Amino acid sequence: MSDEQEMLEFNPQQPMQEIDVEPEQETLVVAEEPLTAKQKSGRGRWLILGVGLLIAAILAESVLQIYQAWQSHWWLGALWLAAIVILVVVSGYWVIRECVLLYRLKHRRQLKRHDECTSDYAQALVKQLQRTDLLREWQRIDEDYWQPQERAERLQQDIMQNVDRDAQRVINKSASETAVLVAVSGNSLLDAVIMLWRNQRMISKVAALYGVELGYFSRIRLWRMILTNIAYAGVSELLTDAGSQLLSAELAAKLSMRAGQGLGAGLLTARLGYAARQLCRPLPVPKERRARLTDVQTSLLGALKNALPQVWRARSNADNSGK
Amino acid sequence: MKSTVTSTANSIKQQAHDALHRGLDRHVRLAVTGLRRAGKTAFITGLIEQLLHANEGAALGFFDVVREGRLVASQLTPSPQWQIPRFKYEQAIEALCGQPSRWPESTNSLSQIRLTLRYQPTGHWYSRWLSYRDLTLDIVDYPGEWLLDLPLLSLDYEAWSQQQSTLLERPEREQHAQAWLQSIRSELASEHSADESIRRIAEQYQLFLAACRDQSQLCFLQPGRMLMPGELAGAPALHFFPWPQQFSCPEHWQRLLVKRYQHYQQQVIKPFYQSYFSHFNRQVILVDLLDALQAGEQAFADRQEALAALLESFSYGENHWLRRLFSARIERVALVATKADQVPPNQHHALAELLRQLLLDKRRQWQFDNVPHEVFSVASLAATSAGEVDGQQVVQGVDENGQTRRVAPSALPQSTPMAQQWQKGFQYLRFAPNFSRQQIPLPHQRLDKVLQYLVGDKLT
Numbered sequence: 001m002s003d004e005q006e007m008l009e010f011n012p013q014q015p016m017q018e019i020d021v022e023p024e025q026e027t028l029v030v031a032e033e034p035l036t037a038k039q040k041s042g043r044g045r046w047l048i049l050g051v052g053l054l055i056a057a058i059l060a061e062s063v064l065q066i067y068q069a070w071q072s073h074w075w076l077g078a079l080w081l082a083a084i085v086i087l088v089v090v091s092g093y094w095v096i097r098e099c100v101l102l103y104r105l106k107h108r109r110q111l112k113r114h115d116e117c118t119s120d121y122a123q124a125l126v127k128q129l130q131r132t133d134l135l136r137e138w139q140r141i142d143e144d145y146w147q148p149q150e151r152a153e154r155l156q157q158d159i160m161q162n163v164d165r166d167a168q169r170v171i172n173k174s175a176s177e178t179a180v181l182v183a184v185s186g187n188s189l190l191d192a193v194i195m196l197w198r199n200q201r202m203i204s205k206v207a208a209l210y211g212v213e214l215g216y217f218s219r220i221r222l223w224r225m226i227l228t229n230i231a232y233a234g235v236s237e238l239l240t241d242a243g244s245q246l247l248s249a250e251l252a253a254k255l256s257m258r259a260g261q262g263l264g265a266g267l268l269t270a271r272l273g274y275a276a277r278q279l280c281r282p283l284p285v286p287k288e289r290r291a292r293l294t295d296v297q298t299s300l301l302g303a304l305k306n307a308l309p310q311v312w313r314a315r316s317n318a319d320n321s322g323k
Numbered sequence: 324m325k326s327t328v329t330s331t332a333n334s335i336k337q338q339a340h341d342a343l344h345r346g347l348d349r350h351v352r353l354a355v356t357g358l359r360r361a362g363k364t365a366f367i368t369g370l371i372e373q374l375l376h377a378n379e380g381a382a383l384g385f386f387d388v389v390r391e392g393r394l395v396a397s398q399l400t401p402s403p404q405w406q407i408p409r410f411k412y413e414q415a416i417e418a419l420c421g422q423p424s425r426w427p428e429s430t431n432s433l434s435q436i437r438l439t440l441r442y443q444p445t446g447h448w449y450s451r452w453l454s455y456r457d458l459t460l461d462i463v464d465y466p467g468e469w470l471l472d473l474p475l476l477s478l479d480y481e482a483w484s485q486q487q488s489t490l491l492e493r494p495e496r497e498q499h500a501q502a503w504l505q506s507i508r509s510e511l512a513s514e515h516s517a518d519e520s521i522r523r524i525a526e527q528y529q530l531f532l533a534a535c536r537d538q539s540q541l542c543f544l545q546p547g548r549m550l551m552p553g554e555l556a557g558a559p560a561l562h563f564f565p566w567p568q569q570f571s572c573p574e575h576w577q578r579l580l581v582k583r584y585q586h587y588q589q590q591v592i593k594p595f596y597q598s599y600f601s602h603f604n605r606q607v608i609l610v611d612l613l614d615a616l617q618a619g620e621q622a623f624a625d626r627q628e629a630l631a632a633l634l635e636s637f638s639y640g641e642n643h644w645l646r647r648l649f650s651a652r653i654e655r656v657a658l659v660a661t662k663a664d665q666v667p668p669n670q671h672h673a674l675a676e677l678l679r680q681l682l683l684d685k686r687r688q689w690q691f692d693n694v695p696h697e698v699f700s701v702a703s704l705a706a707t708s709a710g711e712v713d714g715q716q717v718v719q720g721v722d723e724n725g726q727t728r729r730v731a732p733s734a735l736p737q738s739t740p741m742a743q744q745w746q747k748g749f750q751y752l753r754f755a756p757n758f759s760r761q762q763i764p765l766p767h768q769r770l771d772k773v774l775q776y777l778v779g780d781k782l783t
């Protein structure tokens with residue numbers, strides 16, 4: 001073994017040239033509560049104190065109650081005890097699960113710079129997707145001679161694109177369903193409920209595709225991140241999509257109002273979906289693959305036209321009769 | 324008046340026809356160029372190996388047509404030029420996978436091979452109606468020594484003699500030249516006929532060239548056929564040599580030497596390039612930087628010069644005299660640093676970077692002439708695996724004695740090394756192959772990227 005490990009003289013002549021990689025720029029704005037952090041110092045502490053006292057009170061109360069119950073009838077006491085144990089176990093499980101899921105969401109790995117993409121790191125990213133088939137595929141194709149950028153490229157094309165395709169399908173489907181439902185409903189309260197319900201489902205699905213499981217708090221956190229992301233990214237997206245905005249202004253004139261509402265709802269859904277995708281994806285979406293809302297709009301119009309020919313035509317009929 | 328109209332119409336028609344033809348051209352003639360032992364034979368073998376097994380587990384993630392599952396199959400097909408021997412691909416694989424595993428024999432003659440790639444087109448108006456298309460890929464293998472004859476085409480005998488005499492002043496050449504110079508002296512004094520004398524001196528010159536190659540590892544040695552005569556062994560066509568400027572040349576010798584030189588130019592070099600190189604449209608230039616660094620300062624400089632002379636003759640500018648010889652247009656040039664498997668993966672970038680540095684002037688020229696080119700570091704047949712010892716990247720493989728070795732080779736310099744770096748020297752272990760039939764398709768490093776660059780655009 002020792003002669004096997006015999007080394008040639010190693011003479012590092014000069015430090016190797018730094019590999020210059022452009023870090024993939026991504027307008028990824030993650031909501032790191034700068035506002036709430038301050039508030040927490042004041043109000044939050046009191047709130048925690050209050051809740052803590054409340055729990056303590058409830059515990060004391062229940063202990064007393066069980067004790068009393070035990071005094072009168074031992075079986076009544078046992079019943080209480082069993083009930084409370086079950087309650088504590090279930091809620092404990094829930095709390096732990098919530099904590100774990102939230103932790104996972106907060107600490108999930110995302111490749112920020114392509115030169116970080118070592119073999120181990122890439123494998124960790126693929127594992128995060130929780131897809132054994134993709135993991136096996138990745139282990140088959142990964143080559144140890146690849147440079148980090150090359151590996152990142154393969155990761156995008158051979159692994160992520162698989163998931164992307166599914167995510168795209170989910171987003172498209174939800175967007176057109178929402179668009180149709182909102183166009184049909186004609187009641188703003190109902191619209192809001194539909195939006196909330198459909199988007200909720202879509203985001204869970206998209207997150208699950210990228211291996212992010214959502215609990216209650218993690219869901220809220222993801223929602224908040226998504227909304228912040230949209231709010232920040234909104235301006236630049238508006239600019240790039242200016243063409244589509246013009247187009248839709250022209251279209252809006254022809255569309256019936258309800259179809260227009262449907263279209264808007266669909267676009268918003270799609271945008272939420274893309275934001276969710278961007279936040280859950282282990283690698284940033286490469287520029288050339290980023291979805292454009294213009295494409296979504298075209299497919300939404302198609303869906304609306306198919307599902308609701310009468311809504312589509314309602315306005316032009318009215319126009320004709322008006323003349 | 325009418326005739327000008329028809330001729331204009333005809334010319335437009337011709338142009339349209341040419342454009343269509345070029346657009347639909349499914350024929351890649353790949354010129355594999357490189358000095359001797361740069362890895363041409365290994366490269367061609369690796370390329371064929373990967374293409375033939377593209378759908379049977381070859382690792383070709385960067386080759387779009389394979390990744391997208393559009394390559395139906397590839398096949399070796401007979402070449403239409405029947406007088407040229409076929410490239411011995413099967414023998415090469417036999418040697419590589421044999422017991423013991425060996426590198427393919429070094430090349431001593433010309434051979435050619437043709438591959439047909441059948442693929443599904445995509446993204447064209449006709450894609451929908453065509454279930455497949457064929458792309459023909461022609462590759463020629465030849466001894467690297469011959470390539471250095473190409474620069475001779477632009478020099479007359481005088482100029483060549485002058486150039487060689489300057490080279491002769493260098494110590495690494497001078498030390499081998501004594502016997503040859505001595506033979507000139509004695510022949511000048513002797514009574515032999517001119518023909519006889521020149522033959523004798525040429526034989527000495529041949530020995531001189533061989534000594535330069537084998538002992539000092541020099542490459543810039545002309546004429547190349549003297550080192551690798553092929554069918555010309557012993558023929559009077561090779562009985563000439565550059566005249567050293569320190570002697571004065573008798574008139575009748577001079578006439579004979581010039582005649583032989585011109586004959587060599589016209590009857591040996593020109594036909595060779597006209598038949599095998601004039602129509603290529605893609606070129607790959609292979610450079611073995613590791614061997615050059617290991618060979619030391621003089622050999623490194625010599626190789627750099629040889630490469631420069633070589634590339635000078637492959638100038639593709641519009642008005643270059645070679646344009647008349649090379650009728651086709653070079654569309655792409657891949658610059659490849661070979662044998663990358665001899666250094667650990669974290670040095671691959673530095674290897675490509677060094678080649679980029681060394682070819683800086685040439686690349687500027689290409690940029691000016693609008694010839695697309697790209698630099699790669701490649702192992703056509705990867706004989707090592709990467710590992711890590713104490714946080715230091717190493718390569719592991721089998722050396723020429725069959726011993727398993729794990730080494731951390733010298734770090735690569737960023738550009739032409741300084742004197743101090745030469746003093747320390749560079750060491751890269753020459754690994755032997757260690758393949759078996761079970762490993763087919765044989766491993767490679769980054770050939771897929773080169774393939775994508777060289778033929779990817781024709782496979783859409």
Ligand SMILES: Nc1nc2c(ncn2[C@@H]2O[C@H](COP(=O)(O)OP(=O)(O)O)[C@@H](O)[C@H]2O)c(=O)[nH]1
Nearest residue numbers: 359360361362363364365426662702703704706
């Ligand atoms: N490690 C390694 N060695 C190589 C590789 N390609 C060529 N070689 C070495 O280089 C030598 C010359 O290669 P060859 O292809 O015959 O060069 P040619 O004269 O240009 O045809 C071979 O005998 C091998 O020792 C490679 O990919 N990896």
Ligand SMILES: [Mg+2]
Nearest residue numbers: 363364429430
């Ligand atoms: Mg060869």
